[in-house]
Amino acid sequence: MKRDxxxxxxxxxxxxxxxxxxxxxxxxxxxxxxxxxxxxELFADPDMACELRYFExxxxxxxxxxxxxxxxxxxxxxxxxxxxxxxxxxxxKPYDLVTIPAMTWxxxxxxxxxxxxxLCMVNAARDxxxxxxxxxxRELESDARVAAFLxxxxxx
Amino acid sequence: MKRDxxxxxxxxxxxxxxxxxxxxxxxxxxxxxxxxxxxxELFADPDMACELRYFExxxxxxxxxxxxxxxxxxxxxxxxxxxxxxxxxxxxKPYDLVTIPAMTWxxxxxxxxxxxxxLCMVNAARDxxxxxxxxxxRELESDARVAAFLxxxxxx
Numbered sequence: 001m002k003r004d005x006x007x008x009x010x011x012x013x014x015x016x017x018x019x020x021x022x023x024x025x026x027x028x029x030x031x032x033x034x035x036x037x038x039x040x041e042l043f044a045d046p047d048m049a050c051e052l053r054y055f056e057x058x059x060x061x062x063x064x065x066x067x068x069x070x071x072x073x074x075x076x077x078x079x080x081x082x083x084x085x086x087x088x089x090x091x092x093k094p095y096d097l098v099t100i101p102a103m104t105w106x107x108x109x110x111x112x113x114x115x116x117x118x119l120c121m122v123n124a125a126r127d128x129x130x131x132x133x134x135x136x137x138r139e140l141e142s143d144a145r146v147a148a149f150l151x152x153x154x155x156x
Numbered sequence: 157m158k159r160d161x162x163x164x165x166x167x168x169x170x171x172x173x174x175x176x177x178x179x180x181x182x183x184x185x186x187x188x189x190x191x192x193x194x195x196x197e198l199f200a201d202p203d204m205a206c207e208l209r210y211f212e213x214x215x216x217x218x219x220x221x222x223x224x225x226x227x228x229x230x231x232x233x234x235x236x237x238x239x240x241x242x243x244x245x246x247x248x249k250p251y252d253l254v255t256i257p258a259m260t261w262x263x264x265x266x267x268x269x270x271x272x273x274x275l276c277m278v279n280a281a282r283d284x285x286x287x288x289x290x291x292x293x294r295e296l297e298s299d300a301r302v303a304a305f306l307x308x309x310x311x312x
Binding site: 007008009010011012016018021042043045047048049050052070071073075076077083085086088090092093094095096097098099100101102119121123124125 | 164168208227229246251252257275277281
């Protein structure tokens with residue numbers, strides 16, 4: 001969308017909301033597994049080649065385990081949780097940076113007792129995410145740390 | 157740069173630094189007016205169409221007053237200061253969003269007693285900034301609020 005003068009400045013509001021930014025469903029319900037996560041599109045300007053979104057999970061919430069050709073550039077903004085990238089599981093905290101390379105399985109999970117919010121920069125033109133097959137899941141779960149993460153009990 | 161496994165996760169460090177991210181000069185000295193400002197390139201991946209940079213001004217520091225065809229998408233990350241976009245001067249605080257449209261004069265200034273740090277998303281392919289002519293400056297300064305901002309005494 002083009003921004004007129006009034007929307008060149010958009011204030012940060014309580015509860016990690018922003019002026020003139022809607023809090024949206026993460027994805028269409030039933031389209032993929034996820035839990036207690038919302039999406040806010042902070043910048044999606046037709047003159048920019050990328051978008052910047054803010055995702056937030058409630059305590060215990062998680063994003064979809066998926067992969068795609070496009071790259072994600074993530075900065076954690078609030079809270080605490082764990083992140084899976086490939087077979088690496090890491091504890092993440094505010095301002096940490098996470099790069100998700102092409103075709104790499106990834107998922108974010110908020111801590112059981114704390115929300116997790118992060119910025120995600122992504123190309124405006126991008127492919128659709130792929131979900132893991134049963135075989136992909138078995139392969140991922142063959143790694144004990146990955147299995148613990150997917151089970152909601154990360155040990156990192 | 158491509159990231160190997162080790163650099164998929166880059167931790168936030170004290171003093172608004174990041175693991176494996178250099179703190180760079182804002183611009184070449186003498187190329188344009190600016191004061192007490194540094195640049196850190198957080199994401200600059202050849203597979204992404206945008207870059208995400210972190211700029212930080214010491215108390216009293218400022219970025220260059222300039223304009224260009226490309227758009228800036230800014231999120232304030234720390235501190236307090238003022239921002240000029242066109243003829244609008246605004247006080248900015250953490251997590252506020254600023255959109256800088258094409259060919260619009262803009263500048264950031266940290267408060268006299270506090271640093272100001274912000275994220276800036278920008279197209280990887282972009283034009284060079286233009287500096288104001290004497291006539292541009294006179295026109296900008298004809299607005300009392302803009303003049304006060306440029307003088308380092310914003311009243312917003």
